[in-house]
Amino acid sequence: MSARSAVRAMDTRRRVALALVLAALLVFGGRLVQIQAVEGPVLAQEAQDLRTRTTTLAAPRGEILDASGEVLATSVTRYNVGVNQQLVRGFVPSDPDLAEEIGSGAAAAAALLAPVLGADPHELGARMVGESTFVYLARGLTPAEWREVSNLGIPGIEPERTSERVYPNGTTAGNVIGYVGREGHGLAGLELTMDELLTGEDGYRTVEIGKLGEVIPTGLREEVPARPGASVHSTIDRDLQNVAQEAIDSAVAEHGGQWGALIVEEIGTGRVLALADSGSVDPGNYQAWDPEDRGSRAISTPYEPGSTGKLPTFLLALEQGLIGPESSMTVPDRYTTSNGQTFRDNDDHPTLRLTATGALQMSSNTATVQLAEAMTDADRHAMFMDLGFGVRSGIELPGESSGIVHAHENWDGRTRYTTSFGQGISSTLLQNTSMAATIGNGGVYVPPRIVGGVTNPDGTYVPAEQPEGVEVASAEATEDLLAMMEYVVHPTGTGPQGAVPGYRVAAKTGTAQIPDGAGGLEGRLGSFVGVAPAEDPQLAIGVVVFQGSGPSYGGTVAGPAFAEVMGFALRDRGVPPSTEPTPELAIEVG
Structure with a gap:
């Protein structure tokens, strides 16, 4: 190269x-x-x-209160306890005699902790051995219990602040309040429907830690406090709720019922003061109840109302001028309509000459069918809908049923008449109680509600918006109907058991057979709805007892509970006794 x-x-x-x-x-x-x-x-x-550890600061859940501010649901501070396994192995008791007795490290820590936590020392000690910087040892300690743990001075034993939902009144209003799940969110009742408001915003705390996971006191520290949830004020009166629950539980037990419910509604406002279901759930121990018994059948279970369903027919007849309280009616025990459908009264009787008041007092099916013949199906259907049947009211509880009111175009030749006396439709107790409240309110329907307002975390109270009323019938028609309904609780009526000493009561009984789903019948239900005082209605109450033993007539099974609760509620609210007598109305003609 x-x-x-x-x-x-x-x-x-x-x-x-x-x-x-x-x-x-x-x-x-x-x-x-x-x-x-x-x-x-x-x-x-x-x-x-x-080199840092961030801990969530759980936001306190808002309270649920009754109408007077009594606590129905609240949250209390609890502590979960964990161990830093790397730190605890260096534990040596400060007392030499104690150190000689129990040794050091995880075993010694477990020996001191076990009696406080109610745990087996050997099992506890085994969980404290390892390399993890945090292992749970116990959950749900009260502040006093955590102080007892903290005073032991064991390095590596660390708290995690949390909260526990507490229901101080047990089963009282349990079906209304609902309950929360493991994650602290509502699963039923107001706890569910108002969950977004009740749930606050979690905060956090960040601290600097050493190589063994110990907190460095002078190190980085950042904290954002939790924002509590709002508190919900219900319309429930706790004392009245207690009375209502005891009354419906007694009625169900006495008559061998499967279940029952009772509602008290304030007339003119729609405020539900008591909503009682038999065998109400204890929110603090809801797992002990069957799932189907944890909600409220008063709003979720529709049934054929039976004879309380005659009230819309009589109200419309009065509104249209077809009858007055003393109009003459021919009342046979059997009646065949123009389309060939035959209907009968509950008991055989000779043909009677009664006033419209007398026909309502005896709860005649044949008289009611005659009124229905004189009306259009469209008008009767509209009356049902205006009174709140076939639609949800929007009450602030989960699972509300709309009931069933088919379009009148779909009524067959028989159903067009059975609907006039409470068969062929279904409705909830809430809907039937609201119907009574509408009649007592001069024909103005006000949607029922169970939330009165909210107190925000800053302490400001925001009342719930008052729902607007809708005129369903005239004051004149409802005044006449109230006078007629007073005769239901007279000794010769179907509901004398619902009379309240000292007060005028306007009411209607209901009895219905229960379909078994296979074309037959499996029992009966009895119901009772009414208002008092009849001359100036303040409260409406509805009662239903499902599948009672025996005849299960509404006056018999539901009337006494109505009278007991209505009497207590009127006296408790300071409503003065009636001073004017019941208007004198003829029952029979001639």
Whole structure:
């Protein structure tokens, strides 16, 4: 190889080497840029995470209160206790005699902790051995119990502050309040429907920790406090709710019922003062109740109302001027309509000459069918809908049923008449109680509600919006109907058991057979709806007892509970006794 060629080859090798060096520098530089500019923040955060610990500060859940501010549901502070296994193994009791007795490390810590936590010391000690910086040892300690643990002075024993939902009144209004699940969110009742308001916003605390996970007192510390949830004020009167629950439980037990319910509604406002279901759930121990018994059948279970369903027919007849309280009616025990459908009264009787008041007092099916013949199906259907049947009221509880009122175009030749006396439709107790409240309110329907307002975390109270009333019938028609309904609780009516001493009561009884789903019948239900005082109605009450033994007539099974609760409610609210007598209306003609 010539000298020139040798020089040229060497020069080429130098250029290649230089290119390789430059390429390596570019790769290294690029990686350095990537680490510093791209991965730098991530790596810095990872390093930060290794030397810090962030703990969630659970937001206190808002309270649920009754109408007077009595607590129905609240949250109390509880502590979960954990152990830093790396720190606790260095534990040595400060008392030499104690150290000699129980030793040191996890075993000694377990020996001291076990009596306080109610745990087996050997099992507890086994859970305290390892390399983890946090392992749960116990949950749900009261503040006093945590102080007892803290006073032991064991390194590595750390608290986690949390809360527990408490229902101080047991089963009282349990079907209304509802309950929360493991995660602290509502699963039923107001706890569910108002969950978003009741749930606050969690905060957090970040602290700097050492290599063993111990908190560095002088290190980084950042805290964002939790924001509590709002408190919900229900319209429930706790004392009245107690009386209502006891009354319906007694009625169901006495008559061998499957279930029962009772509602008290304030006339003119729609405020539900008591909503009682038999065998009400205890929200603090809801797992002990069957799922179907944890809600409220008063709003979720529709049934054929039976004779309380005659009230819309009589109200419409009065509104249209077809009858007055003392209009004459011929009432046979059997009646055949123009389309060939035959209907009968509950008991055989000779043809009677009664007033409209007398027909309502004896709860005659044949008289009611005659009224329906004189009306259009469209008008009767409209009356049902205006009174709140066939639609949900919007009450602030989950699972409300709309009941069933088929379009009148779909009524067959028989159903068009059975609907006039409470068969062929279904409705909830809430709907039937609201119907009574509408009659007592001069014909103005006000949607029922069970939330009175909300207190925000800053302490400001925001009342619930008052729903607007809708005129269903005239004050004149409802005044006449109330006078007629007073005769239902007279000794010769179907519901004398619902009379309240000292007060005039306007009411209607209902008895219905229960379909078994296979074309037969499996029992009866008895119901009772009414208002008092009849001359100036303040309260409406509805009662139903489902599948009672025996005849299960509404006056017999539901009337006494109505009278007991109505009497208590009127006296408790300071409603003065009636001073004017019931209007004198003829029952029979001639």
